[in-house]
Amino acid sequence: MSDTVVKIIPTDPYRRIDGQEIQRVMAYLQSKIKADKLEVVSNETPLFIDCGDSLETIQCPYCGETLDFDWWHGRMDAAYGTAFRDLSVKLPCCGRESSLNDLAYDFPCGFSCDAFHILNPWAELREEDLKQLQELLGISVRAVYAHI
Ligand SMILES: [Zn+2]
Incomplete structure (x- = not known):
């Protein structure tokens, strides 16, 4: 169970x-x-x-584009290298600055x-x-x- x-x-x-x-x-x-x-x-x-x-999709919080898991894993590895003190990312879809914390995770993370x-x-x-x-x-x- x-x-x-x-x-x-x-x-x-x-x-x-x-x-x-x-x-x-x-x-x-x-x-x-x-x-x-x-x-x-x-x-x-x-x-x-x-x-x-339950994590099925991750989307850009600005333009709603579905983000590629490979891209996300790369950004997570980089952030992990800072012990997640730096979560900033530049989004590949619309080029805006965001944070790994603010991506639209479904289900939420x-x-x-x-x-x-x-x-x-x-x-x-x-x-x-x-x-x-x-x-x-x-x-x-x-x-x-x-x-x-
Ligand atoms: Zn975007």
Whole structure:
């Protein structure tokens, strides 16, 4: 049987979540979300928070062009060389500057140092929960769904 992990991450890949914020968010999740497990995963530098096997397409956030996976892998390798501190890319379609974090991943992916992992939530996460988390943290967050 496969597992689902919902990862809640700051939209800004460099925004760290401090101890107090972690406590606030964990208290909220523990009171509202039924799941097999709740945990925080932290790293000094941003990590690629992927959706597992569900990544089907990546598109340019400006012109909507579908981006080639070979191009993307090359850009990921280059960014990995900076420990994902530099995520900037020049898009091959329209030539605009963007970030690997801002490409239109389907299903959604992102980059972050800190992530809240919700393992096998018993019910789907509601918009309202995401809004509450954004308010608790005072930042915008993104939910990444991964099947593992
Ligand atoms: Zn483009």
